[in-house]
Amino acid sequence: MKPTAPDPAQLADLFPLSDETPISYRPIIVWAINDRTDPEKSRSQLDGFAACGYGGVMIMPWGGLPNEFMDDAWLDAVSCILEHAATLGLEIWIWDDWIFGSGSAGGTLTENPAYRAKGLQKAIDLIIEAGEVLDIPVPPRTIAAATFDVDKFGCPITRAVPQKNESGDMIRFEAKVRSRLVVVCWQYISGFVHSIRSHCRFLDPAISAEDCNIFINDDRNAWSVDMLNPEATQGFLDRIHERYRARLSSHFGVTLKGFFYDEPKVSTTRPWTTDFAARFQANMGYDITDLLPEIEIEYLMDSGDHGQWLRPEAVQRARADYYDVWTSLMAESFYQPIHQWCSRYGVIATGHQLGDNSLEEMKYGGGVFFKNLSHSDLPGVDTITGQIKPGLFDDSPRYAGSIANSLGKSRAMSESFAVYGHGVTPDQMRYVCVQQILRGVNTFFVKLSNYNREQALHFHPPELSNANPMIKHYGPMFCEMISRVTRLLNGGRPDRxxxxxxxxxxxxxxxxxxxxxxxxxxxxxxxxxxxxxxxxxxxxxxxxxxxxxxxxxxxxxxxxxxxxxxxxxxxxxxxxxxxxxxxxxxxxxxxxxxxxDLICALRESDSFLNVVSEDVPVAMRRRTAESGETICLFLNESATAESLTLRLVRQARVHEIALDSGQMTCCAQGTAGTSLTIDFQRAQSKLLFFEPVDTLDADSDKPDAAAPQQITDWTLKLPDGDAVTIAGEFPDWQDLGYGSYTGFMSYTADFELTEDAAACTLTIGELCYAAAIHVDGQKIADTVFSPFAAELGSLDAGRHTLEIKVLNTLANAVLGDP
Incomplete structure (x- = not known):
């Protein structure tokens, strides 16, 4: 087999994009502006982002920013960023609030109580025994009141009898049998609202880590917003989006690509709004008001709530209708107006909701994912805190990819790497992103980089700028790899x-x-x-x-x-x-x-590749060109090595596309019916190009591979200039006294070839965590993605010197010796 392959540049022509969203396939860095900005510093950091390979930057107001909410100085700073970004070809995106969840306009909107979130509350839930008489005033904000006959558990055995519900009236009730009075009101509610004010606490060294817990450290002066009220959403748009438009409209749709909402929520599973009853009736055709006491009541017995089985069918239907309506109102009152505003002014609406990590989470206060993100140009999810890792099946990124596919949108996005820590590596980032690409995500907002990196280095890591040596040296390779793979997997014709x-x-x-x-x-x-x-x-x-x-x-x-x-x-x-x-x-x-049986039938009807193996934890996604060429992306999602066997339906030549360089190498060929086994190391990804051919290369053209050579007798050069001879296992840097050191160390060894070699491959094995490869004093390659190998090219017979410069992560410098 000839070791030749098509020119990688031809792939763009084979897999043309039908992409109507003119945004980069390179990752977009989230830029946390946590200090007063300086034009020169802003331009310098933008230069650094471009040098790291990013395609864009998302501006995010963050804890430590001293500006008043949306003041002129802030808009001046954003204008300066946009102007310099335009000269670099960087896209700019704007985080649409002053931290999260989106919607409260930095807390200013909910200073007006009319725009605060509201929820249902059982103001009175009381058992009245037979013969007892009750006189009780109707509480303020009452929506409905009713009585029931109940059993010994307090569970209703009759349907509700409505009672007076006007505030100030008296409810007078004489119980003939054991009864229960339920009065349902609405109340103002709030969940956590994180603002730049509350997040400033993380920057104060005098405040303990316990008091800076992100889950309790909210802005007590900011309320959650009424997500069911379109007037509240208009107020949000007026305070933020319109302020940006008034100042920066010339950049809209050009350098400024879009606005990003983050984790909007209703903060309860029982939300309410002023006109909810009327809108419910318009949607469902009946009045829900008198049914609310029956909906809210719990059917408690020894083992818990049995309401799902004991509640009357009509009440259970009304309860389900209530959930259906409020989640629809959230989508229509918040997400839809934002989408419409962005469409009107030529920018993209994107972001992700709260509760997008599992099907179970969709029953909580973020609303229904599919309803909400249908009102998005770029449906998205959030992956945080090591959520995606080998050995764990996590399909949540497919939620965003599915919305994009079913609605004919070409792009879906992920906010990735929040709170992954300073130990994050390019290979880990590769795994997380490829896992999502296989599920339809093709745009990545990577989190984050701090404007003032010194005062916030310990908060919300990783730092993904050139202040992190791993990103400075290998960020361009990561970004180019993401761009290459997402672009190819978004071109051509999708799979069945x-x-x-x-x-x-x-x-x-x-x-x-x-x-x-x-x-x-x-x-x-x-x-x-x-x-x-x-x-x-x-x-x-x-x-x-x-x-x-x-x-x-x-x-x-x-x-x-x-x-x-x-x-x-x-x-x-x-x-x-x-x-x-x-x-x-x-x-x-x-x-x-x-x-x-169904899966077997689905696989056997394929027109190009049949998968022979069953139940192998390797995910696959592919695209096919009009002329029949096929691109396949694979990821071993297991924590162990795996093998996957395919069968060619047509005669083809198979080429592997290197993730780091994009170069193609012919790795197999076969006639129709030929089986092809692909071996994967733990968490390894592979990109294969299947090229239909009329004739196959002769086997005699395949050169014999030389026996592998084990290189021993290494010398490690330490940062202080000393050298350590390594006779056995490679020592941990911690054991050498460099546990708090972040940077390169060089491993050098000599090896000898007995004859000229047309092509040499270096296989490293386990690597912590990236390396530059030098042969005879000349840099040959970098290796950052598993299985950590490098093509050394042709080498003459004789003695050669191999130097591997290994880089560790920023975690060592930040955390120090354990």
């Missing part, structure tokens, strides 16, 4: 896919029994290399039957729609699903004992 239904009615009914089997279906699809998207009721409503399956509103075609066990569906959704199926077998109601 199935749709996996997420039954929102389960969430509305607080029935999460669907989540575990849905996750298991997702895991088996992923690890049997079947592409799929999550779809929800809104997608189902917009689907149409097609000759080869069903088509979503955005044009994506699915061969099958999979309905998980325990799915609860409304009559309307069930009817639409039946219409889509028409007895064609397109809709599959999956059970544990039928999933295996």
């Amino acid at each position: 896919a199935v749709a996996l239904y997420v039954p929102l009615d389960n969430l509305y009914n607080t029935d999460l029994t669907f989540a575990a089997p849905t996750d298991e279906i997702a895991r088996q699809l992923t690890y049997n290399q079947v592409d799929y998207d999550y779809v929800w009721d809104g997608d189902i409503t917009g689907m149409a039957a097609a000759a080869d399956g069903i088509t979503a509103a955005g044009g994506r075609t699915y061969t099958h729609l999979l309905v998980p066990p325990e799915a609860i569906m409304s009559d309307a959704i069930r009817g639409q699903i039946d219409t889509l199926d028409r007895d064609r077998g397109v809709v599959q109601h999956v059970q544990a004992d039928t999933l295996r």
Whole structure:
């Protein structure tokens, strides 16, 4: 086989983009402005971001910023940043509030109580025994009051009898049997609101770490905003977005690409707003007011709340309808107006909600992910604190990729690496990003870099600027790799896919029994290399039957729609699903004992590659060119080595594209029916190019590989100039007295070749954590991604000197000796 391959530059022509969103595929660095800005310093840091390979910068007001909220000095600083970024070709994005969650306009909006979040409260919940008489005033802000006959547990045995509910009235009730009075009011509520004021505490060395806990250190003067009130959202837009537009409109859609919201929330699963009852009736066709006491009451017995089974069917339906309506109102009142404003002025609306890491989390105060992010140009998720790692199946990035696919959007994003720590490495970043690319994410906001790096180095790491030696030296390789892979995986024609239904009615009914089997279906699809998207009721409503399956509103075609066990569906959704199926077998109601046969059928119908292996924890994503060439990205998501066997359906030559350099090397070839086994080290990713060919190269063209040579007798040069001879295992830097040192150390050894070598490969094995490779005093390559190997090129026979300059992470310098 000839060791030649197509020119990598030709791949862009083979896989053209249909990308209508003109934004970079390079990562975007989140820039925490935590001090007063200086034009020269701002320009210098922007130069550093460009040198590190970033495609853009997101400006984020952060703890330590001394400016008044959205003052002229702040807008001057942003204008200066935009002007210099334009000269560097850097995109600028703006974090849309003064920390998080988005919506309160730095706390200024909720100074007006009308815009504060509101929630339902049982102001009175009282058992009245038979013969007792109750006289009680109606509390302020009462919405509904009712009495019930109850059993010994206090559970209702009759439907509610409405009582007076006007504030100031008296409720007079004489119990003939054991009864219960429930009065439902609304109250102002708030969750944590983090602002630049509260985050300044992290910069004060006199305050203990316990008092600076991010989960309790909120701004006590700022309230959560009413996410169900479109007037509150307009106030938010007026205070922030319109202020930017008035000053910076010439940059909109040019250098300033968009606005980013972060973790909007209602801070309760029982939100309310002033006109909720009227909007509920407009949506559902009935009045929910008198049903609220029945909705709010709990059916408690020895083992807990049994309301799901004991609550009357009409009340349970109303309870589910309430959840459906408030989550719809959140999407329509907050996300939709922001999306519309951004569209009107030529910028992109993006960000992520609270509760986007699992299906179970969607029942909490962030609303329903699929409803909210449908009102987004760039649907997104958040990955924090080591959430994605080998050996753990985490499919949450696919939520964002699924919305983009089903609605025909070309991009989906992730905010990545928040609180990953100063020990983060390019290889770890590679794993986290590739894991998400395989699930449809192709835009990365990486967090973060501090403006004043000295005063905030210990808070919210990692520091991903050139102040971090790992990023300074190897950030460009990481950014180029991300750009290359995401661009290729967003070009050409997508793979065949199935749709996996997420039954929102389960969430509305607080029935999460669907989540575990849905996750298991997702895991088996992923690890049997079947592409799929999550779809929800809104997608189902917009689907149409097609000759080869069903088509979503955005044009994506699915061969099958999979309905998980325990799915609860409304009559309307069930009817639409039946219409889509028409007895064609397109809709599959999956059970544990039928999933295996279904997956086998899905895999065997492939037109180019058949996967032979079963249940291998290797994720795969691919794109196909019009002329038949195929790009496949693989990731071993296991913590151990794995092998995956494929079978070629057509005659082809296979080339591996190096993640670090982009160079292609021919690694296999075969006729139709040929099996190809791909070996993966722990957490390794591979990018393969399958090239259909009419003829194969002769086996005789393949050169014989020389026996591997083990290089021994190393010398380690220490930072103080001393040298250490290494006879056995490589010592830990901590044991050498350099536990608090961050930087390069050089390992040198000689080796000898008995004959000329046309191509030499250096395999390092375990590396902590990146290295520059030199041969005979000349730099040959850098290696930062596992399996940590480097092509040394041709070497003459004789003695050579190999030097490996190893770089560790910033964690050593920050944390010091243990």
